[in-house]
Amino acid sequence: MAPSDERRCDMRFIFKTRYDQDINLFPHPGAVFWYSLLMIAVVCAPFFLAPFYLGELSFLFIWSLAGLSLMVLTGYAGLISIGHAAFIGVGAYLHAFLTRNGMPFIPSLMCGGVVSALAGIIIAIPAIRMRGLYLAIATLAFSAIVEEVFARWETITGGFRGVAVPMPVLFGIELDSEVGFYYLCLAILVICILGVLNLLRSPTGRAWVAIRDSEIAAQSMGIYLAGYKTLAFATSAFLAGVAGGLFAHKIGYLTPEIFTPILSIQLLMLVMVGGLGSIRGAIFGAIFLVLLPTLIAILRDYLPNAIGQQPALEPGIYGLVLVLVVLLEPQGLNGAWLKVKFFFSQFPMYKSATFKRQKTYMRTERMQ
Template sequence: MRFIFKTRYDQDIGLFPHRGTVFWYSLLSVALVAAPFLIAPYYLGELSFLFIWSLAGLSLMVLAGYAGLISIGHAAFLGIGAYVHVYLIHRGVPLLPSMLSAGAAAAAAGVVIGVPAIRMRGIYLAIATLAFSAIAQEVFVRWEALTGGSRGVAVPKAQFFGWSLEGEVGFYYLCLSVLVVCILAILNLLRAPTGRAWIAIRDSEIAAQSMGVNLAGYKTLAFAVSAFLAGLAGALFAHKVGYLTPDIFTPVLSIQLLMLVMVGGVGSIHGAIFGAIFLVLLPTVIALLRDYLPAGIAQQPALEPGIYGVILVLVVLLEPLGLNGLWRKIKFFFWQFPMYKSETFKRQKTYMRTERLQ
């Protein structure tokens, strides 16, 4: 088993807990950089999709996993970022300024929904964000000058300083770079007082407020940062799909993102990545399983949403910490072997917010 002895205060806020982590992340970085030279273009495109979903999951993880605010309207932020980005690209704005503007537009929308929603909690906040998503989808349909209405709008190929990203390789590196920069930014933000305030609000709003945390300000900031990341993911998503229509950004997409966070593991950057892997691979697995299932089941149009629901229920009941929690248990097993005790991860009784005050 690995023992970490901390001799400096800076170790508590370090990006990497020990040198072994640095080694494995370095190895992963080399593998990701070399991937275009080792795998087929189809799988490279799937990896690009994985990076985009990871960025979208990271955006919701900031809000739900670290600030404790439930949102079922993140598809609206993806749509705002995608449509604003395409609108600016059509008018000759370069790629990076257009993406940043798309993120800023989504962040502004996040502030608009965040200011009135900060007084809500739980199911009421979820309903408010769901209503915002429905309103945004209706705006996408009606605002034809920006979105093209129901007929949609074509997305031009991305260009970076005159270099066309039409192929899978260039777009792959673009998605990877954006994801890495955003992950590093969020990791540093979580080490700062802002991230600590979000976690305090998530754990107990009363305790956070008693320590001087401005609840309204930090909740609004969480909405803005989350929406900004979702806007960037929407801009990349627009280039990936090639053609935008309003029926892409439905509340069903928001529910899929929420499931991504739940299955991956709430409150963890790794959880966003694991959840994205799950969301990208599951449709392929379901398509393969249809060949082996009885015809009456395989031909059901609701087979995929049904499997999503079953998996989500099983995760909530059997592994609340998601895939990230399962991965941590596996690592801990090998660290402790052969002295591993299953009682180490025995679930303790948890209390509701109201029970904490009694």
């Protein structure tokens, strides 16, 4: 076979021969085409969709950004968190407070993200000494403390009375329509995704993945575990704070009851169902989280009253879906998507054994 810079087989398996190929944003020209087509579709969506559906898409973008924040921490750095509602709340309340006091939108949003990042560093200092369940409990405790602060610090948060959030004003233009806010959320999401993609292909991102796979191996290669874990917490909290600022404008009124551990569990379910270790997984998980309440509301009309009127129906379905994903498809919706792509790329010459689940090992089992 004649040497070439980029060799592929028929199924588009890329044989990398240059380092640049390993850090490209897009693995092949086909990905550029499809992502460009997707970008054109979302940019043109306001010309074809009603305001209600644009509002739902705005929620999808905000949830995607929140899921991206947790994906950085849990999916790439391997650190579990059940306290991300606190970071979202810090960004939301601070952004609302600064906006009400005359600070422009972009600086206010960035301040909310930076203060959330500082909160992430504060919780990371003691939390990085813990692992697994203990780390989850520590972040959950932090979330409970922050929720109590939201309820008591009435000068900033309004306490249990809540606080109204003004309409976003960008460069002197008030975004009082769903179309303007839709484009704002889309632009911020795209910028954050590109930022995370560039971070993941840098030495920092590679260090996070090494820590996730094996802390002992990462440390043996000279990776400073405490520093990179703290940076992962700060980056994740910053993105969550930015998502919180957009979330505040979307709902229009903030109360402490919004930022409970239930919100953190929903975010954790988002990344688990979407697929850990994949930015696509954050998007898939957000789609699932936005569509499922609507589907449950439709399902209530067809269920017997004894079941359909149960207030615990929605959490029960969430839990059932999460259990099924863990048992049947641990890689989530992104893993299922990759399998479907691979199936059609080899059809009709595929091998059924290719799709059999392989045994996976816990980190403690790998060390035996």
